Amino acid sequence: MRIILVGLGALGQGLLGHLGEQADSLLDAYGLRAKIVAALDTSGAVVQPAGLDPAVLLRTKRSRGGLAGLQPYFRPGRRALEIIHTVDADAVVEVTPTNILDGEPAMSHIRGALKARRHVVTANKGPIVLAMGYLTSLAEEMGAILRFSGTVGGGTPMLDLARHSLRGDRVVSIAGIVNGTTNYILTRMGEGLAFEEALEQAKKLGYAEANPAYDVEGTDAAIKLAILSNWAMGTRLRVTDVSARGIKEVTLADIERAQAQGKVIKLIARCDGKVASVQPELIPKTDPLNVPGPLNAVTYTTENVGPITLVGKGAGGRETAGALLRDLIDIHLRSK
Amino acid sequence: MRIILVGLGALGQGLLGHLGEQADSLLDAYGLRAKIVAALDTSGAVVQPAGLDPAVLLRTKRSRGGLAGLQPYFRPGRRALEIIHTVDADAVVEVTPTNILDGEPAMSHIRGALKARRHVVTANKGPIVLAMGYLTSLAEEMGAILRFSGTVGGGTPMLDLARHSLRGDRVVSIAGIVNGTTNYILTRMGEGLAFEEALEQAKKLGYAEANPAYDVEGTDAAIKLAILSNWAMGTRLRVTDVSARGIKEVTLADIERAQAQGKVIKLIARCDGKVASVQPELIPKTDPLNVPGPLNAVTYTTENVGPITLVGKGAGGRETAGALLRDLIDIHLRSK
Structure with a gap:
């Protein structure tokens, strides 16, 4: 499988790591020989139709000179769409930064790749939340496959569980903790820290961005x-259909009151098929959604088997890159 | 898909329920038209190559007369192996009672079905724990598919999560609560009930068998x-490779001591690839495996995405029949 890798941040690098380390086992277990024929960051592209060694690519990217160090394959300033259209490939992995306003530049990359009949794997929430229906229809029309496991739950296979592992069943409602930053903050507040202190801790540990509004106000969860x-x-x-309230108004007194009732306050994302909300909720301590720290969790309530909960890390470059790899394997097995 | 259903207990009946209720949606979503061409209980078989209506079959089975009421299709005393060999079918669903000593009669049914090149779906732990390797090889050799999702976790897709949703990853260790009866007893003991009282409650609620040794001593979990x-x-x-200790020696004092340390005692089944054990263990209250009542849970620790926990009901006819249905869909999609 010839792959164009668009984006070389933590996720792109994580994928290169897996592809390098697991080359033999991927070939053994799935017959998958993944070949990076092009890779891009903001400085330009490296292109090599015979395939670039993931380990060399990773080392070059991390060196001071960046991709420019990979001569003679470096092409400065080259843009993704041009590469997608001119370099022969089977799949495009799109891992540029998320933009939820118009999904760009990922939206154009994904649309361009699908129109060129290339399969697409992405962890980019922007285009998927804005246009899942359009993009999946486009993929179908072009005979291509679009996968986006890494958009929710990081490496925890939340989307896959719902569709594949619950085949023949129907999800009637969803409740989940899908933002690790706010879950970490609420967990620390449960230990007595004030909101601001807990937020500072989250920043120090790399769980929260410099501007944490996106997490704290419930947008990411929505x-x-x-x-x-x-x-x-x-x-x-659409995101605007989700009534979202974040955790800024949760006080230590609220949390103590919850604890006195044997409960905890969690930022719960919930949908029953009609109404969708993200808000702080009281849940019993014994609820499987009561997971600590930056963990994520989702409960699918289904018709045949009742509630099923999946818990795991909700972020991390290496972990989410594991989801990208799963998607590539899935495409490989389906398109054989 | 023409199906021979061997066993009409809670599981067989649960499957008939799903097939009856979901006939239209299975056809729509997967192109699956499931046709029961034969069904057996201990009284004999009903056979109808054109297919038996699942709802009628269910009603007949539950009526006082049992299968004999389904004239002219009833054949008294007919045995499963004979039906498997003489009735044309694509798949055999084996849901006779579990026997972990020699796996019979399920072992012979499954082997016979595979040798006759029929796909097999079972929730029967006996043959699978005794001969998973032999039976999967036999299936491969005969070009048939063997699925047994319902053997662990009831309707909770524990096996499927490990193989399908963690593709490209490697499970390095497993820790789980895979016996609902003992988890219920330990949960109630955590509320102050003595072992015997908690066991009585479990029996009343149908979680524990009249002879609960199999659960309480850790055999089922092993x-x-x-x-x-x-x-x-x-x-x-093999089961004998698992060092198993049950919950009989756990006292209320042990549980109180655990609680004083912010921990709980759970019957944990654990394997790191070399050593396998089932024993009462102290785990932190915040561990995702700390699930209450009769729930089951399993944590897979993987190379790429770290620990992932799946929680759900571990038993129930309707729920486990959901796993049988998933397996039938999987076979249908793979053998198309």
Whole structure:
């Protein structure tokens, strides 16, 4: 499988790591020989139709000179769309930074790749929450496969569980903790830290961005809920359809009151197929969604087997890159 | 897909329920038209190559007369192997009672079905724990597919998660609560009930058998651990390779001592690829495996994405029948 890798941040690098370390086992277990024929960051592209060694690519990217160090393959300033259209490849992995306003530049990359009949793997929430329906239809029309496991739950296979492992069943509702930053903050507040202190800790540990509004106000969770629900229940939610309230108004007194009732306060994303919300909720301590720290969790309630909960890390370059790899394997097995 | 259903207990009846209720959606979503061409209980068989209506079959089975009421299709005293060999079918669903000593009669049914090149779906732990390797090889040799999702976790897709949703990753260890009865008893003991009282409650609620030794002494959990580990990690454990200690020696004092340390006592089945054990263990209250009542849970620790925990009901006819249905869909999609 010839792959164009668009984006060389933590995720792109994580994928290169897996592809390098697991080359033999991927070939053994799935017959997958992944060949990076082009890779791009903001400085330009490296292109080599015979395939670039993932380990060399990774080392070059991390060196001071960046991709320019990979001569004679470096082409400065080259843009992704041009590469997607001119370099022969089977799949495009799109891992540029997320933009939830218009999904760009990922939206154009994904659309361009699908129109060129290339399969697409992405962990980019922007295009998926804005246009899952359009993009999956486009993929189908072009005979290409679009996969986006890494958009929700990091490496935890939340989307895959809903569709594959619950075949023949119907998800009737979803409730989940899909933002690790706020879950970490609420967990620390449960130990007595004030909101601001807990937020500082989250920043120090790399869980929260410099501007944490996106997490704290519930936007990130609303985006992920829309993706989950549209995928698992076939709804057509836009982010603006999710009534979102973050954790800024949660006080230590609220948390103590909850604890006195044997409960905890969690930022719960919830959809019953009609109403979708993200808000602080009281849940019993014994609820499987009561997971600590930056963990994520989702409960699918299904018709045949009742509630099923999946818990795991919700972020991390290496972990989310594991989801990209799963998607590549899935495409490889389906397109054989 | 023409199906021979061997066994009409809670599981067989649960499957008939799903097939009856979901006939239209299975056809729509997967192109699956499931046709029961024969069904057996201990009284005999009903055979109808054109297919038996699942709802009628269910009603007949539950009526006082049993299968004999389904004239002219009833054949008294007919045995499963004979039906498997003489009735044309694509798949055999084997749901007779579990026997972990020699796996019979399920072992002969499954072997006979595979040798007749019929796909097999079972929730029967006996043959799977005794001979997973032999039976999967036999299936491969005959060009048939063998699936047994319902053997562990009831309707909770524990086996499927390990293989499908963690593709491209490697499970390095397993820890789980795979016996609902003992988890219920330990949960109630955590609320102050003595072992005997908690056991009585479990019996009243239908969680524990009249003879609960199989659960309480850890045998059931050891069987499930062997299946999980052989499936997810490629080990070749026999039940006797699992060092199993049940919950009979756990006292209320032990549980109080655990609580004083912020911990709980759970019957944990654990395998790191080499050593396999089932024993009461202290785990932190915040561990995702700390699930209450009769719930089951399993944590797979993987190379790429770290620990992932799946929680759900571990039993129930309707729920486990959901796993049988998933397996039938999987076979249908693979054998198309």
